Amino acid sequence: MATAEQIKSLIKSHLQDDSERFVTTALQLAAYEAHKGHTTLARDIRYLIDKQKSKQLKLVSFHKDLSDFIHSSKSQHRLSDIILKPELKGRVNKILKEYYQRQKLLRYGLSNRRKILLAGPPGTGKTMTASVIAGELKLPFFTIQMDKIVTKFMGETSAKLRQVFDTIQNSEGVFLFDEFDAIGSDRGRSDDVGEIRRVLNAFLQFIEKDQSKSIIVSATNNMKILDKALFRRFDDILYYELPSKKETLRLIENRLASFLVNLDVQTLIDSTEGLSHAEITQACYDSIKEAILEDKTMVSKELMINNLKNRKSVYNHK
Numbered sequence: 001m002a003t004a005e006q007i008k009s010l011i012k013s014h015l016q017d018d019s020e021r022f023v024t025t026a027l028q029l030a031a032y033e034a035h036k037g038h039t040t041l042a043r044d045i046r047y048l049i050d051k052q053k054s055k056q057l058k059l060v061s062f063h064k065d066l067s068d069f070i071h072s073s074k075s076q077h078r079l080s081d082i083i084l085k086p087e088l089k090g091r092v093n094k095i096l097k098e099y100y101q102r103q104k105l106l107r108y109g110l111s112n113r114r115k116i117l118l119a120g121p122p123g124t125g126k127t128m129t130a131s132v133i134a135g136e137l138k139l140p141f142f143t144i145q146m147d148k149i150v151t152k153f154m155g156e157t158s159a160k161l162r163q164v165f166d167t168i169q170n171s172e173g174v175f176l177f178d179e180f181d182a183i184g185s186d187r188g189r190s191d192d193v194g195e196i197r198r199v200l201n202a203f204l205q206f207i208e209k210d211q212s213k214s215i216i217v218s219a220t221n222n223m224k225i226l227d228k229a230l231f232r233r234f235d236d237i238l239y240y241e242l243p244s245k246k247e248t249l250r251l252i253e254n255r256l257a258s259f260l261v262n263l264d265v266q267t268l269i270d271s272t273e274g275l276s277h278a279e280i281t282q283a284c285y286d287s288i289k290e291a292i293l294e295d296k297t298m299v300s301k302e303l304m305i306n307n308l309k310n311r312k313s314v315y316n317h318k
């Protein structure tokens with residue numbers, strides 16, 4: 001049997017989280033047992049260690065795989081591109097302002113708001129907001145696809161998240177956890193629930209511990225399923241809504257641009273009800289395309305109404 005010293009050393013290294021010393025002691029133990037003729041026990045100990053080592057190696061090599069789940073780009077979006085209600089725009093401005101003056105805040109022991117949760121229905125500008133922040137701050141824009149990480153790395157998602165947060169620490173940028181709700185959603189398999197809880201908890205801890213300079217944005221369109229505990233970890237939460245009439249008018253004018261000509265946008269307003277910024281944008285682009293293909297330089301009211309109707313029927317079929 002192992003000596004008292006070996007047992008104490010094993011316990012100590014485990015408690016001190018010293019895995020290297022733990023492995024060394026275990027190997028010494030295996031050698032000691034082999035010497036005493038306990039070859040099966042020695043072999044079993046070595047097998048356990050080797051198995052763990054190959055698992056660790058796999059984790060390290062996963063680092064390369066991150067490129068499948070983190071997409072990096074340079075954002076060209078500016079604040080003037082996005083149409084938000086004044087209150088929301090003010091909140092985005094505050095994030096920018098605090099970032100610009102972060103050194104000033106730091107002198108008073110304060111940090112700029114940089115852990116942000118964006119919540120609201122699809123197509124209302126959450127992803128676009130993250131891109132606008134990156135564009136305005138001239139920071140690289142990284143998008144992390146949580147749903148892909150969770151699906152591909154079931155059971156190892158926390159390890160993946162650790163690598164993502166290492167990246168956040170090492171490269172300053174705007175990091176968007178998009179489809180963030182994927183980790184909270186019911187994917188139709190009851191055995192996923194435990195894993196999803198674990199992932200959410202891990203995510204919370206990583207967010208909380210993060211001391212980087214990066215701006216971390218999480219976007220969700222399903223607030224109900226998210227844990228209330230999550231909210232405390234964010235410096236700010238921005239709630240998105242479908243566009244008001246005023247915002248809809250500005251959006252259409254903005255999107256149709258030179259194709260607007262003498263179209264009275266007011267007359268379209270009834271046809272836009274219930275549609276998101278993204279759907280209205282799509283209807284504008286569809287109309288412009290049709291106009292171009294018919295060699296026209298303007299979009300007619302009928303064309304717009306037709307395309308807005310099409311968007312609505314797509315929406316209703318979902």
Ligand SMILES: Nc1ncnc2c1ncn2[C@@H]1O[C@H](COP(=O)(O)OP(=O)(O)OP(=O)(O)O)[C@@H](O)[C@H]1O
Nearest residue numbers: 082083121122123124125126127128221277278281
């Ligand atoms: N508030 C907005 N102002 C201007 N354009 C917008 C706005 N919201 C959405 N759009 C247009 O719709 C497109 C898609 O929007 P975006 O991806 O930001 O929506 P989202 O809120 O992230 O939706 P989802 O919840 O489905 O991810 C944008 O690229 C932009 O063209």
Ligand SMILES: [Mg+2]
Nearest residue numbers: 126127178219
């Ligand atoms: Mg989005």
